[in-house]
Amino acid sequence: MCKLIKYLYGLKQASRKWYEKLTSLLLAQGFKQANSDHSLFIKSSSSSFTILLVYVDDIILAGNSLDEFQNIKTILHNSFKIKDPGQLKYFLGLEVAHSKQGISLCQRKYCLDLLADSGFRNSKLVSTPSDPSIKLHNDSSPLYEDISSYRRLIGRLLYLNTTRPDIIFVTQQLSQFLTKPTQTHYTAAMRVLRYLKSCPGKGLFFPRDSTLKLLGFSDAD
C-alpha cells in the first residue's frame, strides 16, 4: 500500500478537482463563467473580447486580441504546462479549416472511422440517406440479433449530426427503435452508412460575409 500525495488518473475526484482549479484560476483572471454553458468563460474589456471553452483538458480560445491570447497562455503555462499547437484544427473529432472566405467544419475522420468499423470499405454507394418508399415503424419482423451494436451505431450517427444536417432526420427516425430494433431498421441504418460513404467529407461552412441575424423557421401546423 502507499499513500497518494497528488491526484492520479482514474481517481474518482480527479476530474472535479481539475475543473475546480481551472475555474478558480480563470475567474481570478477576470473571466466570467457563462450560465448557459459552464464550460464557457468570457472576458470582455474595452479593447478586447476573449472566449475560452474548456472540454476536460482541451481548450479553445477565440477573440480579437492576440496579446490577450498570449497573456492567458502564459498564465496557464505557468500553472499547468500546456501545449500550444496554434490555430484551431481538431477539437472533439471536429476538423476545422480556415480560409479567407470562412471557416469550415467537418468530421471526415470520424465518419471514415465509423465506416471502417462497420466494414463498409468496399460497399456500393447510394445518393440519399434513406429510402423514401420505406416507412419505419414498430414492425413485427424478427429482432435484430445484436441490439447493442445497433445502439452504438445510432450513438455514433448522433454525434455525426454535429456537422451533418443531411442525416439528422433519418437518425431521429432510427433512434426511435433503440429498444426493439428489427432487421428493417438495421437495413435502413446500413443505407445511411452507404450514403455517408459517398461523401464522408461533407460538413458545415461558416462564411465570413454572412450577417449576424437570428432567423426562425416553423412548419405550418
Place this chain on the structure above:
Amino acid sequence: MVSPVYFQFDHPYPSPSHFVVETPQLNARVERKHQHILNVARALLFQSHLPKQFWCYAVNHAVFLINRVSTPLLGHKTPYQLLYDSLPDIKLFKVFCSLCYASTIMSHRSKHDPRARKCCFLCYKSGFKGSVLFDLHSREIFISRNVIFHDHILPYPSSSKKNLEYFPSSSPQSSDSSIVTTVRHIIALASIHHWFIHQLYVNNAFLHGELQDNVYMQLPPGVKSSKPN
C-alpha cells in the same frame, strides 16, 4: 355558475329555471350574462395575479359582486335587494385575493404553535357563514370565519417574479452534445467577426488538483518499494 338570483328578476317570465327545448333564442340572454360574469372574473384574476387555476373562485366572487351592485336595468337597485327586500351587507365586500390572517383552530394548536395562518381571500361559499381562503404556505383551500382582513394588500407575487424564482439562473453542467453546439456557435461568431481562434492542450490535466483526503492505493505490479508497508 350563473347567478340564480339575477335570473329571477331580470327575465320577463317568472323564474325560468327550465328552458324549453330547441329554443336557441333564449340562449342569447345566457350568453350575454356569461360574458358579463367572465369579464368581471378576468378583471379579478388580472388584478390579483392569481394563476388561471383559480378561475372558479374568481367567477364565484364575480357573481357575488354582480348580485350586490345596483344596475339601471332594475331601477338602480341591486338584484339582492329585489330578492330579499333588504340591502346587501357592504361589510362583506372584500378585495379578491387580498391578504388576510385566519385564526388556527384552538383544539389543533399547542401553546407554541402559530395563532394564525397567512392566507388570501378567495370568495364566499353559499350555505357557509365564512369565507373561502387560500393558505399561502401550505397551498390549502379552506373555509374560516375567524379572519382578519388586510384589504388593499395583494400578497400573491406577480407572474414575472414567480417565473424568475422557478428557473434558477445556473443550469446544470453541460453534456457532450451541448459542448459541440457551443463550439459551432463560437466558430460561426469567429468567422463573422474575423476573430483569431486557437487551441491549447493541458498536459496531464488530472494531476494538477491538490489532494486533501487520504487516499491509499496498492502498488502497481513491477514497482518495488523500499518500505514494504
